[in-house]
Amino acid sequence: KAGVTQTPRYLIKTRGQQVTLSCSPISGHRSVSWYQQTPGQGLQFLFEYFSETQRNKGNFPGRFSGRQFSNSRSEMNVSTLELGDSALYLCASRQAFRGRSTYEQYFGPGTRLTVT
Amino acid sequence: QKEVEQNSGPLSVPEGAIASLNCTYSDRGSQSFFWYRQYSGKSPELIMFIYSNGDKEDGRFTAQLNKASQYVSLLIRDSQPSDSATYLCAVKYGGANSKLTFGKGITLSVRP
Numbered sequence A: 001k002a003g004v005t006q007t008p009r010y011l012i013k014t015r016g017q018q019v020t021l022s023c024s025p026i027s028g029h030r031s032v033s034w035y036q037q038t039p040g041q042g043l044q045f046l047f048e049y050f051s052e053t054q055r056n057k058g059n060f061p062g063r064f065s066g067r068q069f070s071n072s073r074s075e076m077n078v079s080t081l082e083l084g085d086s087a088l089y090l091c092a093s094r095q096a097f098r099g100r101s102t103y104e105q106y107f108g109p110g111t112r113l114t115v116t
Numbered sequence B: 001q002k003e004v005e006q007n008s009g010p011l012s013v014p015e016g017a018i019a020s021l022n023c024t025y026s027d028r029g030s031q032s033f034f035w036y037r038q039y040s041g042k043s044p045e046l047i048m049f050i051y052s053n054g055d056k057e058d059g060r061f062t063a064q065l066n067k068a069s070q071y072v073s074l075l076i077r078d079s080q081p082s083d084s085a086t087y088l089c090a091v092k093y094g095g096a097n098s099k100l101t102f103g104k105g106i107t108l109s110v111r112p
Helices: none
Strands: A005-007 A010-013 A019-024 A031-038 A042-050 A053-057 A064-068 A074-078 A087-094 A111-115 B011-014 B019-025 B030-038 B045-050 B054-058 B061-066 B071-076 B085-093 B100-102 B106-111
Touching: A005 A087, A010 A019, A019 A087, A019 A111, A031 A074, A042 A064, A042 B100, A074 A087, B011 B019, B019 B030, B019 B085, B019 B106, B030 B061, B030 B071, B045 B054, B045 B061, B045 B071, B071 B085
Parallel strands: A010 A111, B011 B106
Antiparallel strands: A005 A019, A019 A074, A031 A042, A031 A087, A042 A053, A064 A074, A087 A111, B019 B071, B030 B045, B030 B085, B054 B061, B061 B071, B085 B100, B085 B106
8 A cells, every 4th residue: 555645745935925735645544634843842733634624633823724635635734934834744644434443643754844 | 731751862772672662641541552763854653552551562562551650661672773763652632533642752772
C-alpha cells in the first residue's frame, strides 16, 4: 500500500500571503489529522477530519483551516501568514469506521513551510 | 491541560545495550499509547502501540504500560547506531474523536 502523501514538500512564502497544503491518506483510511511541528513546541495538533467533517480541533487561531473531500483527501489552508508559522506541517491518516475505529496514525513526509 | 512528559534526555547508550525511554501522562482516562521514531529531517514513524497494561514485544522493541502509575516505556534491546533518532510518546485521551497528545520527544544516540 502506498503511504500518506503530501504536496508540496517545500514552500517559501512571505508574510501576509496564504498557503494551501494537500494530503492524500493511505488507501482505505478515512480519517486525516494535521499537525504543526516546530523545534520549540514539538508536535501540535491542528485538526482532524473524518467523513468530510471536522471532528476535533486544536488551539490554533482561525487563520488555520482545513477541509476533507469525499475521497478522503484533505487540504489545509493558512491565511495571512506570520513568521511564526514557519514549521513542518504533517498530515497523518488512520482507519476509521462508524462504530469502530483504530487509533494508529501514520504520518506523511510533511510540508516544510518557510515564511519570510 | 492533559500533558505527556518525556524527561531525562538526551540519552546516549553503547551499541548492543538496552535503551530505556520513559513517558508519563497526566490523565488516568487515557486509553491508547504510541511510540513514534523520528529521524532528523524526516517525519514520525509509528513503531509501537499498546492499549492494555503489561508488556508488548515486537522484535527488539518492548512497550511497557502501567496505568496505575501513569507511565509507558519503550525498551530497545541490542541497540544499533541506526536506532539513533528522536522518540516521541503519544497518548490518546478519551473517546473515538479525541486527539493524540505528543510529548516533546527524547533523543537517543547509540555509540558504535
